Amino acid sequence: MSLNAPIPVDVVVMAAGKGTRMKSRLPKVLQRLAGVPLVQHVLNTAARLNARSAVVITGHGAEQVEPLLLAPGQALAVQCVRQEPQLGTGHAVQQAVPALADDGVVVILSGDVPLTQPDTLQALIAQCGGQQLALLTIDLADPTGYGRIVRQGEQVQAIVEHKDASPAQRQIQEVYSGIMAVPAKQLKVWLSRIDNQNAQGEYYLTDVVKLAVADGVPVVAHKISDALQVAGINSPVQLAELERAHQLRQAHHLMEQGVRLKDPARFDLRGQLDGAQDVEIDVNCIFEGRVSLGEGVKIGANCVIANCTIAAGAVVHPFTHIDGEKLGVSVGEGALIGPFARLRPGAQLGAEVHIGNFVEVKNATMAQGAKANHLAYLGDATVGERVNYGAGSITANYDGANKHRTVIESDVHIGSNCVLVAPVTIGAGGTVGGGSTITKSTEPGALSVARGKQVSIANWARPQKKK
Ligand code: UD1
Ligand code: CA
Numbered sequence: 001m002s003l004n005a006p007i008p009v010d011v012v013v014m015a016a017g018k019g020t021r022m023k024s025r026l027p028k029v030l031q032r033l034a035g036v037p038l039v040q041h042v043l044n045t046a047a048r049l050n051a052r053s054a055v056v057i058t059g060h061g062a063e064q065v066e067p068l069l070l071a072p073g074q075a076l077a078v079q080c081v082r083q084e085p086q087l088g089t090g091h092a093v094q095q096a097v098p099a100l101a102d103d104g105v106v107v108i109l110s111g112d113v114p115l116t117q118p119d120t121l122q123a124l125i126a127q128c129g130g131q132q133l134a135l136l137t138i139d140l141a142d143p144t145g146y147g148r149i150v151r152q153g154e155q156v157q158a159i160v161e162h163k164d165a166s167p168a169q170r171q172i173q174e175v176y177s178g179i180m181a182v183p184a185k186q187l188k189v190w191l192s193r194i195d196n197q198n199a200q201g202e203y204y205l206t207d208v209v210k211l212a213v214a215d216g217v218p219v220v221a222h223k224i225s226d227a228l229q230v231a232g233i234n235s236p237v238q239l240a241e242l243e244r245a246h247q248l249r250q251a252h253h254l255m256e257q258g259v260r261l262k263d264p265a266r267f268d269l270r271g272q273l274d275g276a277q278d279v280e281i282d283v284n285c286i287f288e289g290r291v292s293l294g295e296g297v298k299i300g301a302n303c304v305i306a307n308c309t310i311a312a313g314a315v316v317h318p319f320t321h322i323d324g325e326k327l328g329v330s331v332g333e334g335a336l337i338g339p340f341a342r343l344r345p346g347a348q349l350g351a352e353v354h355i356g357n358f359v360e361v362k363n364a365t366m367a368q369g370a371k372a373n374h375l376a377y378l379g380d381a382t383v384g385e386r387v388n389y390g391a392g393s394i395t396a397n398y399d400g401a402n403k404h405r406t407v408i409e410s411d412v413h414i415g416s417n418c419v420l421v422a423p424v425t426i427g428a429g430g431t432v433g434g435g436s437t438i439t440k441s442t443e444p445g446a447l448s449v450a451r452g453k454q455v456s457i458a459n460w461a462r463p464q465k466k467k
Contacts, residue, residue: 015111016059027061035270088202384410
């Protein structure tokens with residue numbers, strides 16, 4: 001290692017606590033904020049710190065928590081260590097000791113504090129500098145329940161837990177956030193020396209502060225003022241409050257990029273949204289996964305849009321549901337979608353395509369200018385330019401065992417209430433008469449009609465009711 005190389009960072013995430021106040025079968029750290037489990041937020045932040053490793057302390061609900069942590073796709077090397085029984089935060093971090101290298105800085109985080117920003121932790125790590133014990137602190141108007149930062153002059157002397165604090169100490173408003181950065185080597189030594197002689201009979205991690213002071217290691221407090229970054233979740237009410245606060249922040253961030261939100265208080269983003277300028281989003285829309293909106297895109301009220309790319313100038317009318325899941329959905333420039341449209345995985349719509357009310361599109365490409373304006377289903381289909389697909393028509397793509405493709409070449413006109421039984425191709429420029437069930441491919445330019453022939457009986461007298 002060269003002299004200037006940054007000190008490696010290893011993260012410990014405490015996630016073994018019970019979370020009784022959530023009143024849920026789901027472990028607390030798996031509750032979701034903005035669609036993502038709380039502990040995953042913490043790991044995402046750790047990954048953005050370029051941490052070398054993460055050790056997660058599990059206990060309550062470990063059999064549910066660990067599969068998520070160890071699932072493929074984690075940006076960090078994650079190791080799970082069980083803490084059983086749970087004898088306090090100091091005891092929790094003791095469990096991680098065998099998994100921690102000696103040469104790093106350890107950043108200790110809580111699995112139920114999801115919104116700490118990477119730059120805040122970078123500043124904390126810089127304060128630690130591999131030499132000092134750095135505590136993330138904040139002044140709270142109501143510090144009840146928190147560990148207080150006890151200073152002598154400016155010098156931090158100890159953290160005293162609320163239950164152990166004297167009346168004078170309880171007046172202190174500066175509290176420990178639960179987050180610290182500490183040289184690994186010293187942490188290990190201090191952890192071996194903490195005891196449980198306190199009001200709660202627990203091994204307190206916070207006791208490392210007085211051990212550091214006793215060893216002459218400087219303790220520094222990095223005080224922030226943004227309470228959201230250290231807010232922990234203990235109850236459904238706190239979860240909902242933090243969700244709203246987080247959503248409002250995301251909304252402001254988007255508006256700063258030029259996105260117009262009709263009401264930032266009625267906007268939900270559970271993933272990532274890239275919005276170009278002059279995008280307009282009406283109220284009560286939910287965005288999930290990865291969504292990208294081109295310049296001037298308009299999204300009507302009450303839409304749910306997930307995993308989708310919408311090109312410039314397209315308009316999505318109210319009550320439309322789009323979910324691209326793994327395959328994605330793309331909507332071309334100037335397309336008009338909805339109201340009440342449903343776009344499913346693999347829907348790829350070209351420029352100026354129109355999809356109207358109660359139209360479902362799945363795994364289908366529609367070329368420029370194609371239209372399906374009312375009450376229709378297009379699944380496993382390739383639709384050419386300028387095709388007009390009539391109301392009530394469907395592609396019968398599934399034979400009960402396999403899916404088959406329907407090809408509708410350019411400039412075809414499909415009448416209303418048709419069934420296209422796949423595999424089938426409708427030749428370019430062809431017309432299919434309303435009410436037809438098409439089972440054989442048709443030639444370009446042909447009119448195809450496949451339905452019972454109409455019979456009309458002149459002057460037909462209806463039966464009369466018997467007297
Ligand atoms: C802790 C701090 C307190 C601080 C507060 C900030 C201690 C002793 N006190 O108190 O100074 O102001 O956080 O929120 O550290 N956990 C385990 N195993 C255990 C106990 C807890 O994994 O045996 C986990 C919990 O799941 C939670 C975290 O550690 O994620 C914090 O535990 P919690 O009981 O909430 O600590 P506090 O009493 O709030
Ligand atoms: Ca807590």
